[in-house]
Amino acid sequence: MSYKAAAREIHQGQVKPVYVCYGTEKYLMDEFVTYTIHQLIEPDYMDFALSKFDMAETRLEEVIDDAETPPFLAPRKVVIAKDATFLTAAKDNGKLEHRIERLLEYMDKPVEGAVIVFTVAAEKLDERKKIVKQLKERAALIPFQALSAEELAQWVERKAEQLHSVITRVTAEQLIRNAGTSLQTLSAELEKMSLYVGKEGTITGDIVENMVVRSTEQNVFLMIEELAQLRTEKAMRIFYDLLKMREEPIKLIALIARQFRIMLQVKEMTQQGYSQQQTAQQLSLHPYGVKVAAEQGRKFEMKRLASILSELAELDYRMKSGKIDKVLGLELFLLRMAG
Known part of the structure; x- marks a missing residue:
């Protein structure tokens, strides 16, 4: 499932109990995780209904145990578990042993109102593994791969629009040539130029040339x-x-x-x-x-x-x-x- 389709489903209230976000485009992945959190948890409940774990330091069963613990006062609970390398073909460093069967059991009987989001910075998952096959069958896998050239230019245009600025396709491509393809860098440069041109202002090629510091x-x-x-x-x-x-x-x-x-x-x-x-x-x-x-x-x-x-x-x-x-x-x- 694409991250856009997953975001639409979440917005419509069609929430899955488990998601796995994987890929190399960390900026989009972080945006999706943040969007999911804010869609599912009211600001007043954020301290009670959000848990975060690092899978390099936490066993899988502890993450599941937390998901199975009812949230205090809040109707929903979101559990974020980053660095879920047990889903990839990467060699286990041996520090922790994850009981994969606990996740398989949880997926068969998930807790109502709880959502687990695993993230892993890997281009692909190991589809030979039973757990990955099960997650794929449930449409729980969300890839975040590098945007194509066309998608990248469109992303720049949309980001400028979100910042209440205007940028043409030609200038968007000039910005990418000058700043590179990192979405984090492009976002920072767009924010800087949007502040300079003001609300509904146009970011021109000259502004890009003068304001963007090239590596x-x-x-x-x-x-x-x-x-x-x-x-x-x-x-x-x-x-x-x-x-x-x-x-x-x-x-x-x-x-x-x-x-x-x-x-x-x-x-x-x-x-x-x-x-x-x-x-x-x-x-x-x-x-x-x-x-x-x-x-x-x-x-x-x-x-x-x-x-x-x-x-x-x-x-x-x-x-x-x-x-x-x-x-x-x-x-x-x-x-x-x-x-």
Whole structure:
């Protein structure tokens, strides 16, 4: 079940006794857990009807025991149990032994008014396990995977709307290119810019450019984008800004090589018939990064990408062995790229 469908059901009063939230998109998972808590517990009862456990430090049977204990004065009870790695294929660290049969028994006879929400930061659960199969049959599994490129841009637009601001699709994509794909970071940047433009104000490209602080990785990403578009002056300006920030040329070489390697891998997998979503999963990359790598990669032939990676490897060796000045070597490489 999607988290949106689960949220709709909870809002309509169709509440399941157990939910398992899993995936790599922690921001959305935390939002869903918070939404569930506030939908099911009145503010006055929050201290009496909400329990939180860390499964790395608490046995499963203690969580079940708590769920079976009636809430004090409150009509409903919510039990949050994080780090439920016993549902994954990860090796048990041996610190705690969870009696899985207690959860199976509870699922057959859940306590009315009690809701248990397990969370685990894992891309997938171990569907070979009986408990996971049972949870899946009950539609209790809620995945929180990285948003696709389209979903990410839509999320930015909706978040701006929630903050009573306006942002166009073009500007939303500019924000993602500058700030990265972390929803936590994007949310913080949107809040900052929304305060700046005021209620119903428009967040423009210039505002994004002036207010969003780019990481080294995002600067390298944009520098390559400018080179791919043959905008040499802008690319070199970003490079010199990185030097002013005391970024080590060897680190920059590694980041540049990583992006070109991704371009080559994405290009190869696209030719093999993989979708961008499948490519992202295979390469363990965010779907948005795959989308942009595909767009950048169209500017280069496969042979050229392989040649660039070979040049970067040679330059890295010459820099580390002192055969060329680090800054000069990288500067000459970028100028050759632009030419």
